[in-house]
Amino acid sequence: MKITDILKPENIQLDISVSSKKQILETISKAASPVTKCEQQIIFDALVERERLGTTGIGKGVAIPHARLAGLTDLYCTFIRTLPVDFEAVDSKPVELIFCLLVPEESGADHLKALARISKLLRNDSTCEALRKASSTEEIVQIIETSDED
Numbered sequence: 001m002k003i004t005d006i007l008k009p010e011n012i013q014l015d016i017s018v019s020s021k022k023q024i025l026e027t028i029s030k031a032a033s034p035v036t037k038c039e040q041q042i043i044f045d046a047l048v049e050r051e052r053l054g055t056t057g058i059g060k061g062v063a064i065p066h067a068r069l070a071g072l073t074d075l076y077c078t079f080i081r082t083l084p085v086d087f088e089a090v091d092s093k094p095v096e097l098i099f100c101l102l103v104p105e106e107s108g109a110d111h112l113k114a115l116a117r118i119s120k121l122l123r124n125d126s127t128c129e130a131l132r133k134a135s136s137t138e139e140i141v142q143i144i145e146t147s148d149e150d
Contacts, residue, residue, distance in 0.1 A: 001110065003117050003148045004141060007077040007099075011035065012137045016082045021051070024085065025065065028078060028100045036076050036102060038069050043102065057089025061132075062122045066101040066115060075114055076102040079140060081131065097122065097131055121147050 013031065018024050029044035036043070046067035050056065057063040061084070077099065084094035099118045103111040121127055127147040134140045 001113055001117065003077065003114075003121060003144050006075045006101075006114060007079060007141075007144065009137050009141055011076070011078040012140050013078070013080045014134070014137065014140070016080055018082050018085055020085065021057075021087045022048075024063075024080065024082065024087065024095075024098060025051070027080065028065065028098075031078060032076055032100070032102060036069070036072055038072055038102075043067070043069065046102075047100070051088075055088045055090060057087035057095050058119070058122070059089055059091035059093065060122075060125070060128065061089075061093060061096045062128065063087045063089065063095045063098045064101065064115065064118055064122070065098065066103070066111075068103050068105045068107065068111070070105045072102060072104045074104070075107070075110060077114070077118075079131075079144075081134075081140075097128060117148060 025047045029040045033040040050067045056065045080098040087095035130143045
């Protein structure tokens with residue numbers, strides 16, 4: 001599975017202006033609801049509940065919020081680039097690059113594989129820098145495709 005198999009260009013948002021972690025999760029929930037056919041509040045609640053277990057802000061300006069959702073039939077992925085915002089990341093630095101993954105409640109290996117692929121992609125500093133500088137959705141997709149090796 002490649003990231004671009006689950007991340008569709010229409011699920012990429014660039015330079016979103018938000019001022020808090022809560023607003024990021026609200027933005028994700030609002031965008032995901034019509035695509036996933038899950039209620040916005042249910043998505044938001046699942047993401048908040050996951051954050052209560054521990055931050056998904058993994059450091060270096062990156063976060064990977066994720067949640068399991070009852071009723072979801074396919075993996076859903078979104079990428080959001082924001083102005084720097086506090087996400088309570090493990091390194092206490094603001095977050096700018098956010099990949100969100102929503103998975104069916106019964107999802108097993110696919111969920112873990114997708115998280116691993118995204119994590120691997122975001123561990124590469126030059127890839128993160130390219131994602132920060134990209135000027136279009138098409139450029140984001142190209143960066144991900146180039147960096148997401150099998």
